[in-house]
Amino acid sequence: MSAKTEFQGFLRQDGRKGIRNTILVVYLVECAHHVAREIVYPYRKQGVHLIGFSGCYPNQYAFDMMARLCTHPNTGGVLLVSLGCESFDRRGLAQLVGESGRPVETLVIQERGGTLITIDEGQIWLEKTLAELxxxxxxxxxxxxxxxxxxxxxxxxxTSGITANPAIGRCFDLLVENNASAIFEEGGELIGCEKIMADRAVTTALGEEILSTMEKTAHYYTTMGHGSFAVGNADGGLTTVEEKSMGAYAKSGSSPISGLIKPGDVPPAGGLYLLDIVPDGDARFGFPNINDTAEIAELIACGAHLTLFSTGRGSVVGSAISPVVKVCANPETYRRMSGDMDVDAGRILEGQATLSEVGQEIFAQVLDVAGGAPTKSESLGHQEFVLTYKTFEPIGPACLPV
Amino acid sequence: MPDDQSSLLLRIADEDNVYVLLRNLNAGTRLKLGERTVVCETLLELGHKIAACNITEGEKIVKYGAPIGSATRDIRAGEHVHLHNIKSDYIPTYTLNSETD
Structure with a gap:
């Protein structure tokens, strides 16, 4: 492998290392969103990102996600912005972040005296903390x-399923060979692939866990009344959810599956992991993930330093906290939207590159981005973030046999 | 008509009964499928599928070597394979104009 496999990271107190040193400004209810956004705005190109949770009612999953994100290795410091009367446990979160060795401050809008003064104080804190970091x-x-x-x-x-996804699969194989952790997510997008996946599990018991997770998934989406299939997918030639699944599944490459994790579980060792994003229990809060961004946030909560994003129609999203590498599957989309795309996997369709070549190119990009090179979406200022209500049970012992 | 159909059509796994189009094909484009020559009736866009052989109603549609749905009517070799003639065996596909059931 010609790519340089070492780079400079940011050391955190828990021993993990980050590839970015981002300050998060976090609104703890929608009512604090505007104030938090105003605090961030002048600093949005200086590594200050806005994330938040809109709900006023408490939710354990949302708290755990926030705890993971605010102590993510790419996160250097955290400013919490609270209206004051919402149910989110701001003290608990601030305590966790403080214990992780990161600078943390909480601004309660009702206590500070309203919008303007909170924005002022937030920006004073940002100035101080940027210099300190x-x-x-x-x-x-x-x-x-x-x-x-x-x-x-x-x-x-x-095209996603015949160029970008299998090329990402090749990159995943290289990552796993190099003992990195690679996570692919399972939602309605893998319905129809359950048996093939279970056969790849490192133990029979893990295979059974994967099968029962897929049963839960099929049940959940059936209750919702429709699968992970948008109208644009059909315009692009995909006809059924299982056809889309087989294409999505190609992202996982060919390594054995080492574990089944849920949002917030960090892989214990190198290997390939399947992330179960479908809530446990009755279908209570609507669709498991309302969009791609909600899923990216869950990958990040599992410790993802960066995310590989395959797109055929042409998504432009990036993410707060961890960079997104856009792998474009369709050569025509690439020509139209090259300013948003990091890798042109459509060359495979036109006979200008092989799957392996593009897989190696993605691997090299992963290392460059880890070393600090900005992705297209990062340069363009994309910092999308979504967090909604969900319920999860902890994973069982068979899920992580490693 | 190009001799080399591999630049136009992709059969991902040997057992597939559909081809994926690697280019947009204009109406009237002639394609050679084995012994047969077929003509595209409408513009077919990159990424869409055509039948590699005659498929009968109820038969599985196979792509990536795996079933991706069932034929809802007989499909001729070379015909566009999409919402109008196949359906999911899992969850019905949602469309804006509800032209399928």
Whole structure:
């Protein structure tokens, strides 16, 4: 492998290393969203990202997600913005972040005296903390085996499953060979692939867990009344959810599946992991993930330093916290939207590159981005973030046999 | 008509009974499928599927070597394979104009 497999990372107190040193400004209810956004705005190109939770009612999943994101290795510091009367446990979150060794501050709008003064104080804190982080964060050598990489597809068409997804699969094989952790997500998008997946599990018991997870998934989406299939998918030539699934499944490559995790579970060792994003129990809060961004946030909560995003129709999204590498499946989309795309996998269709070549190119990009090179969506300022209500039970012992 | 259909059509796995189009094909484009020559009746876009052989109603549609749905009527070799003639064996596909049931 010609690519450089070492780069400089940011060392955190828990021993994990980040590839970015982002400050998060977090609104804890929709009512604090505007104030938080105003605080961030002048700093949005200086590594300050806005995330938040809109709901006023408490939810354990949302709290756990926030805890993971605010202590993610790419996160350097956290400013919490609360209206004051919402149910989110702001003290609990601030305590966790403080214990992780990161600078943290909480601004309660009702206590501070309203919009303007809170924005002022938030920006004063940001100025101070940006300077402080510059001086205090330890840079250390980081290598590929310390990386966690997620994969997702969005805006799929029939080219996604024959170019970008299998090329990401090749990159995943290279990552796993190099002992990195690679996570592919399972939603309605893998309905129809359950038996093939179970056969790839490292133990029979893990295979059974995968089968029962897929049963839960099929039941959940049937209750919702429709699968993970948007109208644009059919315009692009995909006809059924299982056809889309087989194409999505190609992202996983050919390594054995080492574990089944849920949002917020960090892979314990290198290997290929399946992320179960479908809530446990009765279908209570609507669709498991309302869009691609909600899924990216879950991959990040599992420790993903960056996410590979395959798109055929042409998605433009990036993400807060962890960079998104856009792999474009369709050569015509690439020509139309090259300013948003990092990798042109459509060359495979036109006979200008092989799957392996593009897989290696993605692998090299992963290392470049880990070393600090900005992705297209990062340069363009994309910092999408979505977090909604969900319910999960902890994973069972058979899910992580490693 | 190009001799080399591999630049136009992709059969992903040997057992597939559909081809994926690698280019947009204009109406009137002639394609050679084995012994047979077929003519595209309408513009077919990149990424769409055509039948590699005659498929009878109820038969599985196979792509990636895996079933991706069932034929809802007989499909001739070379015919566009999409919402109008196949259906999911899992969850019905949602369309804006509800032209399928």
């Amino acid at each position: 510059e001086e205090t964060t330890t840079r250390v050598t980081m290598s590929v085996d310390e990386l966690v990489v997620g994969a997702i597809c969005g805006g799929s068409d029939a």
